[in-house]
Amino acid sequence: MRHRLRFSLILFIFYFLLLANPTFYVYAEPSLEEDKMNVLQNSLSIVEIDNEIKRTEDQQEQNVRKQQTLEDELKKHKEEMAVHEERAGSIVRSYYMGERDQLLRIILNSKSLRSLQIVASYYEIIISSDQDTLRAYQKKYKELATTSAELERSAQELADLKQNLIYQRERVVALEKEVEKGLSSSNQREIMEKLIGELTSYWNNIGIHEVKKYFNALAVAMENLPSYVQKEPGIISMNGSTYTIRITEAQLNDFLRSQNEIFNDFSFQFTDDYIVASGKRDNLELAVQGHYTVINEPENGILFHVDKLVFNQFELPDTTRNMLEQEFDLGFYPQKLMSFIKATDVSTKEHTLEVTMELSLK
Secondary structure: OOOHHHHHHHHHHHHHHHOOOHHHHOOOOOHHHHHHHHHHOOOHHHHHHHHHHHHHHHHHHHHHHHHHHHHHHHHHHHHHHHHHHHHHHHHHHHHOOOOOHHHHHHHHOOOOOHHHHHHHHHHHHHHHHHHHHHHHHHHHHHHEEEEHHHHHHHHHHHHHHHHHHHHHHHHHHHHHHHHHHHHHOOOOOOHHHHHHHHHHHHHHHHHHHHHHHHHHHHHHHHHHHHHHHHOOOOOOOEEEOOEEEEHHHHHHHHHHHHHOOHHEEEEEEEOOOOOOEEEEEEEEEEEEEEEEEEEEEOOOOEHHHHHHEEEEEOOHHHHHHHHHHHHHOEEOHHHHHOOOOOEEEEEEEEEEEEEEEEEOOO
């Protein structure tokens, strides 16, 4: 109830702003409403990009610790490698110099069965020890190479994170200037600042959690989609070695509503270019626009990409979209249907999602 009152307060302030400034909706100055909406839009973007900066800084700290651990491991591997390298080199040199051949000749020249058995046993122990040493050398060499490659990847990730921080901070500075410019040109600065504060508080305390609730429900439902596709007549068709899944938006919406009542006021629409999911419940209005692509790593499937995310008429920045994509898997994996097929193409047309699959020998 308290959260609803808070959101109602936002709406009240917004309408008070309309009443306090009649030119807000007069045709002579149509840009005022847009200007004020832009201020709110930019302020919300600042909040979300600040969150991305915090996530990046946390990831950066983790990578610095990881890099230090890898450097310590690499140093240890190099020290161990030096010992194993010397042992392996000694064995290789002994074979090259013929020392093992001399031992073999001793076996061949043994005068009695007893001496032959003793020398042969001794020779077997030496050869076995040689093999163990060489295998240990190979193992340490692989460990060294793996750690070295991982350290290089970690260093590149760290460099990318640093670059991302610079970029995001520049975005925040630019947006802050835009917000300040909008506030300076407004004759209701105090009211606008109050509205920004309420919108930010509502988003941080309620909005982001509600959005995540939808994405989580969708991710859980998508896990069960292969079973639905397999049981529903007519969705899967076959032509030679090609399999096709055709699922209409009506079928998908019915499936989602059977999975979670949160989708009762939420629906998907398929167009020729993209997919739109939108709905409204209580004081929250959400619209998601995106598209599917075929992926092969880490496994074959079709992955949903969020191209646009609108919360209560405010478009959220790319950082929020990327965060949600990483946190919630909205993919569909045909090999959960049949292990011997893989997705090769995906498209939306005539209110239908179509996935093309081929036989996979791997």
